[in-house]
Amino acid sequence: MTSRSNSRAGLTINDPRVSQRVQGFPESVIREMTRIAALHPGTVNLAQGFPDFDPPQELLEAVKRSVDHGGNQYSITWGDPGLRASIARRAREFNHIDSDPEKNLVVTCGATEAMMASMLSLIDPGDEAVIFEPFYENYGPDARVSGATPRHVRLEWPDWHFDEEALKAAFTPKTKVLVLNTPNNPTGKVFTHSELRLLADLCTDHDVVAVTDEIYEHMVYDGGRHISLATVGSMAERTVTINGLSKTYSATGWRVGWAIAPPTLATAIRRAHDFLTVCAPHAFQLAGVAALALPQSYYDELKRSYQAKRDRLVTALRATGIECRPPGGTYYVMTDFSAFPFDDDWDFAMHLIDTCGIATVPGSSFYSDPKLGRRKVRFVFCKKESTLDETAARLRKLRPLAA
Numbered sequence: 001m002t003s004r005s006n007s008r009a010g011l012t013i014n015d016p017r018v019s020q021r022v023q024g025f026p027e028s029v030i031r032e033m034t035r036i037a038a039l040h041p042g043t044v045n046l047a048q049g050f051p052d053f054d055p056p057q058e059l060l061e062a063v064k065r066s067v068d069h070g071g072n073q074y075s076i077t078w079g080d081p082g083l084r085a086s087i088a089r090r091a092r093e094f095n096h097i098d099s100d101p102e103k104n105l106v107v108t109c110g111a112t113e114a115m116m117a118s119m120l121s122l123i124d125p126g127d128e129a130v131i132f133e134p135f136y137e138n139y140g141p142d143a144r145v146s147g148a149t150p151r152h153v154r155l156e157w158p159d160w161h162f163d164e165e166a167l168k169a170a171f172t173p174k175t176k177v178l179v180l181n182t183p184n185n186p187t188g189k190v191f192t193h194s195e196l197r198l199l200a201d202l203c204t205d206h207d208v209v210a211v212t213d214e215i216y217e218h219m220v221y222d223g224g225r226h227i228s229l230a231t232v233g234s235m236a237e238r239t240v241t242i243n244g245l246s247k248t249y250s251a252t253g254w255r256v257g258w259a260i261a262p263p264t265l266a267t268a269i270r271r272a273h274d275f276l277t278v279c280a281p282h283a284f285q286l287a288g289v290a291a292l293a294l295p296q297s298y299y300d301e302l303k304r305s306y307q308a309k310r311d312r313l314v315t316a317l318r319a320t321g322i323e324c325r326p327p328g329g330t331y332y333v334m335t336d337f338s339a340f341p342f343d344d345d346w347d348f349a350m351h352l353i354d355t356c357g358i359a360t361v362p363g364s365s366f367y368s369d370p371k372l373g374r375r376k377v378r379f380v381f382c383k384k385e386s387t388l389d390e391t392a393a394r395l396r397k398l399r400p401l402a403a
């Protein structure tokens with residue numbers, strides 16, 4: 001059986017030359033699980049959040065045209081002007097966020113870099129960042145590299161509500177930033193207007209900047225609605241709104257994301273971004289103009305198809321005895337395997353690989369205290385229907401083990 005120790009051999013870097021900063025964070029478990037899946041031929045990778053299908057054909061054509069027509073050198077550091085204009089238009093139409101492409105926008109290498117550049121631009125060592133958990137695992141290293149001390153606020157299984165008093169207590173005189181991810185990975189929670197109102201009041205009262213990762217904004221199901229925190233009250237003046245092409249256009253390899261921020265913060269993020277990466281891949285930025293010009297029917301179909309995929313996976317999981325609720329957004333399902341005779345999320349995840357040929361992400365990687373995720377694993381459903389049907393068939397092998 002694949003074991004945790006041989007799969008995670010590289011966890012500690014035993015070399016005093018390596019900085020404390022990097023010693024302080026582990027390898028990404030999500031991406032590690034993808035590598036483990038690759039070592040087991042035939043494994044269905046439901047670990048890392050990328051589709052097993054291509055972006056729409058017209059976007060593939062747009063990339064080819066971009067390469068033929070000038071997209072092969074650096075762009076302006078903070079983004080191709082055409083792409084910035086498209087982002088500003090889309091943000092106005094969909095998010096109701098007003099932005100000036102010259103003053104408020106920074107195009108980055110994915111939302112990943114937008115978050116890191118924002119944290120580097122806002123945080124001084126000793127500052128605190130309020131972060132909901134379970135969290136997207138990059139936020140740990142983002143805090144670590146920028147010098148922030150994370151203050152975690154728990155989203156509670158199974159409906160992922162949070163305790164208002166715990167949230168209020170997390171804001172202290174040292175709080176500089178709130179990191180918000182809605183729709184939320186890994187829980188699928190879509191924050192409501194009243195929750196956002198509370199967050200807005202706390203940020204305003206404590207003079208805190210919100211950095212919001214809204215990369216799943218188009219994957220909201222059952223008639224739900226995505227709301228950008230920047231549009232609540234006067235939050236526009238203290239919010240960095242992060243987004244990108246990766247998820248909405250099934251283009252995670254293009255590495256194009258962006259941040260929309262008040263002018264002084266955008267200037268600061270541009271500086272951090274300039275010296276981290278200079279610019280996002282120019283040809284893919286140009287193709288992004290075509291992506292952002294897709295008609296509303298594209299987004300309607302995206303939502304419809306992901307909701308159907310969600311229902312397919314949730315039905316298969318429940319039939320097996322794995323507990324979960326249909327997520328309100330994103331393309332993840334966080335599950336609880338308490339019905340199975342496993343005490344540890346890594347053991348269960350490895351059992352899923354060995355017995356069913358399915359890779360997932362152990363739940364502990366989403367929590368500051370690994371114990372909280374000990375009976376959880378996360379599945380993705382951004383896969384073809386045939387892949388999800390194969391998953392359902394493989395999961396049947398687990399059923400005899402359920403209590």
Ligand SMILES: Cc1ncc(COP(=O)(O)O)c(C=O)c1O
Binds near residue numbers: 110111181215
């Ligand atoms: C919440 C969240 N933010 C950001 C990213 C990565 O975005 P990008 O590909 O634009 O860097 C992911 C990828 O899984 C994610 O789940």
